[in-house]
Amino acid sequence: MSGARTAALRRELLVRYLDVWLPRALNRSRRLTVALGYAGVDRDVADASLAALAEFADRFAGRRVTVVVLAPDPGLAERLATAQRRLGLPADVAVHPIAAGPDVLPAALRAAGAAGAPLLAYLDLTDAPVSLDPLLAAVAAGRPAEALLVLGGAAADAAPTAAAGRAGFTLCTEVELVPDDATAAERLVFATSHGRNLDAFKDELWALDEYAGVRYRDPRDPEGHLLDITLNPHPGPLRRELLARLDEGPATVTELRQFAASQTVYRAADVTRVLGALLAAGSVSRAPEGGRLGGDVVISREVTSPGGRRPA
Missing domain, CATH: 3.40.50.150 (Vaccinia Virus protein VP39)
Structure with a gap:
C-alpha cells in the first residue's frame, strides 16, 4: 500500500x-x-x-x-x-x-x-x-x-x-x-x-x-x-547530467533547458545557474563567448586546458 x-x-x-x-x-x-x-x-x-x-x-x-x-x-x-x-x-x-x-x-x-x-x-x-x-x-x-x-x-x-x-x-x-x-x-x-x-x-x-x-x-x-525538497535543490546531479548530454554534442541553452525539464527531475530555470558554474570552472565553453547567456547561445564540451587536455 x-x-x-x-x-x-x-x-x-x-x-x-x-x-x-x-x-x-x-x-x-x-x-x-x-x-x-x-x-x-x-x-x-x-x-x-x-x-x-x-x-x-x-x-x-x-x-x-x-x-x-x-x-x-x-x-x-x-x-x-x-x-x-x-x-x-x-x-x-x-x-x-x-x-x-x-x-x-x-x-x-x-x-x-x-x-x-x-x-x-x-x-x-x-x-x-x-x-x-x-x-x-x-x-x-x-x-x-x-x-x-x-x-x-x-x-x-x-x-x-x-x-x-x-x-x-x-x-x-x-x-x-x-x-x-x-x-x-x-x-x-x-x-x-x-x-x-x-x-x-x-x-x-x-x-x-x-x-x-x-x-x-x-x-x-x-x-x-x-x-531534499527545496526551491534551490542541490545542483550536483544536474551538473553531471548536463555534462553527459554535452558529451553527445553541443547544444543551445534552450535545448539544455528542455532537456533538464523533460529528462531530469530539475526545472528548466535550474540550468542557467549550473551553466554559469560550469563556464566559470572551464568545464564547458560557449559561442559567442561574450554577452548574455540567452537561449541561442551554444554550449560545448570542446574545452581545452592550458596543457591541451579537456578538464574533467
Whole structure:
C-alpha cells in the first residue's frame, strides 16, 4: 500500500497543480474533465480535488465541468455526494463516482464525453497491475491532455515514458519519492505535450513544503542521489547530467533547458545557474563567448586546458 508520507505529498502536489491547470483550462474551453483513479481507498485524493475545484466555483457558470472518480470503494458515491454539499459545488460540476479500479478509465472517459476538451488525469497505480498503454491512450483523447501517474508495487516495472510517447504525449518527466522510513519508493510521472505546463508542474514539484521523511531521486541518476525538497535543490546531479548530454554534442541553452525539464527531475530555470558554474570552472565553453547567456547561445564540451587536455 502507498506510504502515508508519500501519499500526503502527492495529494498536495495534485491540488497545487489543479490551481494552475484549472484557470488555463477554463480560458481554453467551456468544458473540461478531471479524472481521478486509484486502486486503493485513498479517500483524501477525491476530497482534496473537489475542494480545489470549489475554489473556482464562481468561474464555472455556463461551463461543463466533469469529475470522474474511479475507486474500489462501495461507499464512494455517498461520500462524494456529501462532499459536494459540504463544499457547495454548483450544478455545473458533475461528479461521476464509479466503484471500480483505474482499468475502466477508457470506458468512463468515453461515457463522460471527455474527448476534445482539456483533460487532467491522476492515476494512482501503486496497487494495480494494469497496462499503461490503454490508460494513456484514453487520456490522450483530451485536447489538451495531461496525466499524473503514481507507480510502485505491482506497477513499479512499467515503462511510463515509452508508453506516454506511444499515446502521443511529447513530454514526460519522472521523479521518485523516497521515504526515510521502511516503506517503498514510488515513481511519479507527468505526461503532457505543452512545455509551459511541464514548467508549471516542475515549479510546483519543487515549491512544496519540505515534507519530513520524503526526498526526491532522479530515476536516470546512476548514482541515485537523494535530493531534499527545496526551491534551490542541490545542483550536483544536474551538473553531471548536463555534462553527459554535452558529451553527445553541443547544444543551445534552450535545448539544455528542455532537456533538464523533460529528462531530469530539475526545472528548466535550474540550468542557467549550473551553466554559469560550469563556464566559470572551464568545464564547458560557449559561442559567442561574450554577452548574455540567452537561449541561442551554444554550449560545448570542446574545452581545452592550458596543457591541451579537456578538464574533467
